[in-house]
Amino acid sequence: MATRQREISVAEFFTKNRHLLGFDNPKKALLTTVKEAVDNALDACEEGGILPEVFVEITPEGQDRFKVVIEDNGPGIVKSQIPRIFGKLLYGSKFHRLKQSRGQQGIGISAAAMYGQLTTGTSCRIISRTGPKRPAHYFEIHIDTKRNAPEVVKDEVVEWNREHGTRVEIHLEGIFQRGRRSIEEYLEQVLIANPHVTLHYKAPDGQEMYRKRATEILPIEAAEIKPHPHGIELGLLMQMLKATRARNLKGFLTTEFARVGPTIAETICANAKLPPTARPSRIARQEADALYRAVRKTKIPRPPTNCLSPIGEELMLAGLKRVAGKAEFSTAVSRNPAVYRGNPFLVEAALAWGVEGRDADSPADLVRFANRVPLQYQQAGCAITKAVVGLNWRAYGLTHPRTALPQGPLVIAVHIASAWVPFTSESKEAIASYPEILKEIRLALQECGRRLGIHIRKKARIADAEKKRSYIQTYIPQVALALQQILSLSEASTKKATRNLTTILEKSRKF
Amino acid sequence: MARRGRRTAAQTAIDKKVIDRITEQARDVYNRIRRLKKPELSFPIRSLSNVRYDVRKGYFEIGRARKSRTLTVGTVRTFAQTLRMMALSKELVETNDFATKRDAYYQSKNWEEARFDAQEESDAVMDDIEALFSTSGLNREHLRFYPEEKGGDIAGRLTVIDRDWETGKKIRIDCTAFGSGAYSVPSSVEHLEFETKAKFILVIETGGMFQRLAAHKFWRRANCILVSMGGVPTRACRRFLRRLSEEKKIPVYAFVDCDPYGIANIYRSLKVGSGNAAHISRFFSVPAARFLGVTPQDIVDYKLPTHPLKDVDIKRAKDALKNDPFFLHHKPWQRALELLLKMGVRAEQQALAKWGLNYVMEEYLPRKLKNPKAFLP
Incomplete structure (x- = not known):
């Protein structure tokens, strides 16, 4: 047996478990590829302080094969990083920090590249340029799945008509379909949550879509924050103790965590019965458990919330109007930030009722967003769905079967913004049901519901008077x-x- | 309704009263409207909570509780229908005609927006109107709304004097002269007059027992009138018995199955009326009725074949002992029902056939009739 034991690379693991990343079937693979590339493009533009303009083009290449090109006007990627970003799984800038962004883990785009390579044998192609005076770099990157490492097939400087930005080209096997859970639907929903985006889309059947941005204002940039002590687990605490550059415990606590000043640091030390001058690396081995428990016990202010960038009630409404079309009544609620497991988060909800062309007895349309990214699959397993289904919509004058979505000419949109959104899987399709999150969603929906109820009752009164x-x-x-x-x-x-x-x-x- | 009949003097008096009361109600409503006040109609509440057993009068009486129906947007339709139904009643009296419940329902089809969509609606409005006018001593038949079903079968020492509807001429009907058949009580009996020398009226639950007694002319031997109820007696049958027994001062003996249904439903309704229609018991109860049999004691005395009581029977008997003002008032009845419950059995009238087909008229009835004082109240 012993001779057959060997290390498994992350890339190999995901080759076998592609469903965990959203590549379960050819239709979904095409969508996930577009989604990962668009997420990255928008994150990059916003970090560079640039109003995003994104081009999505899907070209058929024979039987069930497509060329997907996503191009943005972002700040570009420095040459040395390009191979690893696109050719190494779990490599990224977003995992080790706490800041609201679309991507979190550094898997998405490289997984898409790997999927393309796996199904068509074609390497992923990138052009990126960081400024008008810099050259545009063209890369062809092959992923060595055994070592989870990029192999640069081609690396040259090319002419590019764009001053700065990134262009990703992935060839892959897929199936293109319109309708529910299609690429169009996804892009439309992107526009609800991102009214500052201009989008060009060319579908494989030649149909084109162009949407100009609805606002010239970039969302407030979310600040990067340090972890809150109450959100930390023992293993991570030990790791941090080992890695810190601080020379004593007090210094470690104040520099590595949010909301911990000298006073709180000393209280924690006292609670743990550890001297503030103790060496962090020693504690990591011995008294970490005591320290962990002391941290839990100590009262610490809530984490800062400037790491969150809400869409805002006004823009939620504007976005909802872009998809739902004409509606008799619409309203939106932005909640104040709250905390789950030490992570700040914020819930926004909007609903439109009396939406034209929608059936009065069909279930409501529910649109879910996490950090401005639409969630299209696993609706049933998502905390948002749970909260919507669990609310008593009858109190607001709607028909509501006990275990299903409320009925009516209704579109509901819910957005959760957080420095760390707790997804139920790596493919980021559903949000985990933390009680604090469920509660915030419920409160936001209740407020929307109350306003809707007032409208519906008023309407009923008028109808009564008529009768x-x-x-x-x-x-x-x-x-x-x-x-x-x-x-x-x-x-x-x-x-x-x-x-x-x-x-x-x-x-x-x-x- | 073009045909006009002749009426007797008594009838004319009642008809005048009907017209007066209807006009009074309408004028009341109209006067309030003229003064820009919300018009209202007030009806006696028809439920057991508004019923009491009047021992002196001998029947259930409806209490004084009233509910008033004020004209609001929600009641305007029923309000209009109630008034139109009253207008129909007045018209029927004036033209000396009548309408059955179903007739009235179809008449309403002519009322444009006030028409009834189903007969249940018109029946409910009719019941309301009956309750409304019952406080003035008028019943539905007086209002010229006749029930659909006929009364019951009569045989024996009775002459009924009816009138020709068109000419008003008297018609004498001899109830001994129907051979193997019987005289059938009409659906309205208000205009009938009676001649009789009978000593009592025997009312019988089942058609089978009636046939036996009528065919063997039991009425001749016992000098009586035989009446077949066929289950719970109809309005016409009850009214017929009430008028006959009251005007000719003859007792009524009930001969029914010995089970809680025969006792608590058929006999109790016949004698004092029913809980939810107490507003009409002043016309339809027969306080002169006494219970000849079959009694629970008869089951023992005559060793009758029995069937076990069903769950509904037990429930009905216990309910009567607990809630029914009639049984609560009469101790002998409480003892009888308790005996029945203790035995846990019931017996039918026809069970007497165990001792021979004609045992009932040769032995059972004569022996019982020797001592009417022993009958249950």
Whole structure:
């Protein structure tokens, strides 16, 4: 046996477990590839402070094969980083920091490149340029799946008409379909959550889509923060103790964590019965557990929330309008930041009701976003869906089957922004159901629901009044007629009775 | 409704009262409307909570509780229908005609927006109107709304004096002269007059027992009138018995199955009325009724073949002992029902056939009739 034991590379692992990354079937593979590249393009542009303009082009190349090109006007990538970003899994700038961004793990784009390589044998091709005075670099990168390392096939300087930006080209096997969970739907939803994006899209069947940005204002840049002590686990704490450059425990606590100043650091040390001057590397081996427990016990202010960049109520509404079209009523709610496991997060919800062209008894459309990225698969397993289904929408005048989405001409959008969104899997399709997250989603939806309820009830009141009027007009003459028959009233008296009755009933509020 | 009939003097008096009351109600409503006030109609509440057993009168009486139906947007349709139904009643009286429940429903099809969509609606409005006018001593038949079903079968020492609907001429009907058949009580009996020298009226639950007694002319031997109810007696049958027994001062003896249904439903309804229609018991109850048999004690005395009580029977008997004002008032009845529950059995009238087909008229009835004082109240 012993001779058969050997190391497995991450790339090999994901070759066999491609479904974990969203490449379970050819249709989804095509979508995931576009999605990963667009996520990266938008992250890059925003970090460079540039209003994003993204080009997506999918060209058919024979039976079930496509060339996917995604191009952005971002800040470009420095030459030396290009091979590893696209040719090594779990390599990235976003994993080791706490900041709201679309990508988190450094898997997505290299996994797409690997999938393309696996299904078509073609290497991933990149052009990137960091400024007008810098050259544009062209790379062809092959992934050595055994070593999880890039192999540069081609590296040359080329002419490129773009001053700065990145162009990724991946050839892959896939299936192109329109309709639900299609690339169009995904791009439309990207636009809801990212009104500052201009998008060009050319589908494999030649259809083109162009959407100009709805706002010229870039989202507020999210700040990078240090981890909050309450979000840390023992293993990570030990790792940090080992790696820190701080010379004593107090220094370690104040420099590596958010919201820990000298006073709190000393309280933690006292709670752990450790001297503030202890060497972090020693503690890592011996008293880490005591320290971990002390951290949990100590009261520490909530993490800073400037690491979050909400879309905002106004832009949520504008975005919703872009997809839902004309709606009778729409509203949006942005919650204040909250914390789960030491990670700040924020929930935003918007809904449109009386959406034109939508059926009154079909279930509502639910659009989910995490850090401005639309989530299209695994709706049932997502905390957002759970919260929507679990809310009592009947209280707001809607039809709501107990275990399903509410019904009506309704579109609901929910956005969760966090420095670390807890996805249920690496393919980032569903959000894990932390109680704090569920609660915030519920509160946001409740507020939207209350406003909707007011609208629906007002509408019902108007309809009631209408019915009342028609009721009065229909039956009053019958009352008068019966009185005329019994009492042999004259025409004039009958008319007078009719008029009086109308007056009496119109004054009456009781129905 | 073009045909006009003749009426008797008594009828004319009642008809005048009907027209007066309807006009009064309508004028009330109209006057309020003229003063720009919300018109309302007030109806007696028809539920057990508004019923009491009047021992002196001998029947269930509806209490004083009223509910008023104020004209609002929500009630305007029913309000209009109630008034139109009253207008129809007035018209029927004026033209000396009548309408069955179904007739009235179809009449309403002519009322434009006030028409009824289903007969249940018109029946409910009719019940309301009946309750409304019952407080003035008028019943549905007085309002010229006749029930669909006919009364029951009569044989024996009775002459019924009916009238020709068109000419008003008297028609004498001899109830001994129907051979193997019987005189059938009409659906409205208000206009009938009676001549009789009978000593009592025997009301019988089942058609089978009636046939036996009628065919063997038991009425001749016992000098009585035989009436077949066929289960719970109809309105016409109850009214017929009430008028006959009251006007001719003859007792009514009930001869029904010995089970909680025969006792608590058929006999109790016949004698004092039912809980949810107490507003009509002043016309339809027969306080003169006494319970001849079959009694629970008869099961023992005559060794009758029995069947076990069903769950519904037990429930009905226990309910009567606990809630029914009639049984709560009469101790002998409580003892009888308790005995029945203790035995856990029931017996049918026809069980007497165990001792021979004609045992019932040769032995059972004569022996019982010797001592009417022993009958259950």
